[in-house]
Amino acid sequence: MYYGLKNKAGRDFVIVILVFCGLSTVAVGLRLVSKRMKRLPLQLDDYLILISLMCVYCSVGICTASVTRGGVGNHFGLVVPLADLKYTLKLLIPLQGLYGIGLGCVKTSLMVLYLRIFGTTKKFRITIYVAMVIVWGWAFSIVIEAFLLCRPCELGPDRHTGSSMGAIASNWDPTIPGKCGNRNAAFVAAGALNMLTDIMVLLLPVPHIWSLQLQVGRKVGLLATFGLGIFVSAISIIRMKFLLSLNLADATFSLPDPFMWSVVEPELAVIAACIPLMRPFFTKVARPWFGGSSSRGTKNSRNGLNSDGTKKQFSRLNDSNASKNNDYALETIGGGRMNKVSSEANGYTVGVEGGKPYRIYEDGRSKTGIEESVQTLEDSDSGKSNIKIVGRGALPGGIRVQTEYSVE
Structure with a gap:
């Protein structure tokens, strides 16, 4: 039945x-x-x-x-x-x-x-x-x-x-x-x-x-x-x-x-x-939903991109804390313009572009090809700084910073 x-x-x-x-x-x-x-x-x-x-x-x-x-x-x-x-x-x-x-x-x-x-x-x-x-x-x-x-x-x-x-x-x-x-x-x-x-x-x-x-x-x-x-x-x-x-x-x-x-x-x-x-599956699924911008930044960094999707220039060094460390300039390796590195008393800013120093005046004019002589920068406390930076942006004594990358 x-x-x-x-x-x-x-x-x-x-x-x-x-x-x-x-x-x-x-x-x-x-x-x-x-x-x-x-x-x-x-x-x-x-x-x-x-x-x-x-x-x-x-x-x-x-x-x-x-x-x-x-x-x-x-x-x-x-x-x-x-x-x-x-x-x-x-x-x-x-x-x-x-x-x-x-x-x-x-x-x-x-x-x-x-x-x-x-x-x-x-x-x-x-x-x-x-x-x-x-x-x-x-x-x-x-x-x-x-x-x-x-x-x-x-x-x-x-x-x-x-x-x-x-x-x-x-x-x-x-x-x-x-x-x-x-x-x-x-x-x-x-x-x-x-x-x-x-x-x-x-x-x-x-x-x-x-x-x-x-x-x-x-x-x-x-x-x-x-x-x-x-x-x-x-x-x-x-x-x-x-x-x-x-x-x-x-x-x-x-x-x-x-x-x-x-x-x-x-x-x-x-x-x-x-x-x-199931952790690998849920990690992959949950990251876009709960990871926020950090998850997208991680994904872009693996593809050679910045968090905003622009191409990452690994050869560019940028000292984001320049205002806190006496304006020590860093030297760019593969080109690109740096942020403000020092304020001169006579109304211009010194930077390094393409391995060469440059000046940006207050009226917007720029001048490159500065002689690679020793520059004396302004110190906020004494007016004159005992720290001298050469034209190519290297610290006295030839200190070099090298970072090695390995891709797996």
Whole structure:
């Protein structure tokens, strides 16, 4: 029977998981874009995140099918027949497996990243490997639990319960006599272990981040970035709450919330694992918006331009504090006119242009080609300065300032 999305509970559940599926896809996309911007190849942690994203896609497809074909959100017996209940319970098994594998890949991806960044000591590497074993032990227990929770009674070959397929079928066919474990308790135990592994993975990099030679604010920022998974642990607690309220006597009606949180949790885990690696993208995007004129100046300087877009003349030296240092003149190397360098008592200003001195009189007349004799400049305190500047603008004693540039 086809139910579509007519039921509000089922429709809302599908909309939520689709929205977060889109967000997790965007997060992975930005992670890969950031990698490309840094010209870095895809590494093991990236491939693990991609596997997790594939698990999310499959989970979204399964949950959508459980609503449109399995009747999730409707009451069993009143609307949903037994055949559709079996169909929904069948979908529950692969959904559990995808939940465990998807979260296992996300946590392993983070640990591989920690290993690459902080894995300089043997002790830390061993700690990471032990944590990986614990995480995958939990993930495989989720998969095994999905198949072994129910065990059929031995009724003979007429009911086909003696075969392995009959044993598996008892997990979704309530008409097969048998014994099932407490599903609610099993789900809650798995959720509690999941939360413990979350905390374990989040705490792994804390000592190493705190020992970095950085300001306290930056350390806190790094811890917050890597600690976003704490929100995923909060979702795990919410999921356990709804699993405790699961009513298997009317499974199709009570499954929307447990299904939704079982898919949203891996989706948020993928997003949290990608955020620490998005910095190159956000730095490039945010700089034009929040960098102001300094960001534009930085960009222009890399292109050989001034902040106003004019061509930068690296050979020109300009002493902007001439009025504060007794008007010491600087010599231009590649041409160009300097600012005012000294005030003469007889009404003209001395400067250097193209390596040659020049005068600018108060009436605007200029005279170049001044003899390169020693000039005595005015001193504001004594009238005569003991500091003498030769015509070419060099200080007595032939002091030369040289700046070296290297282009990488």
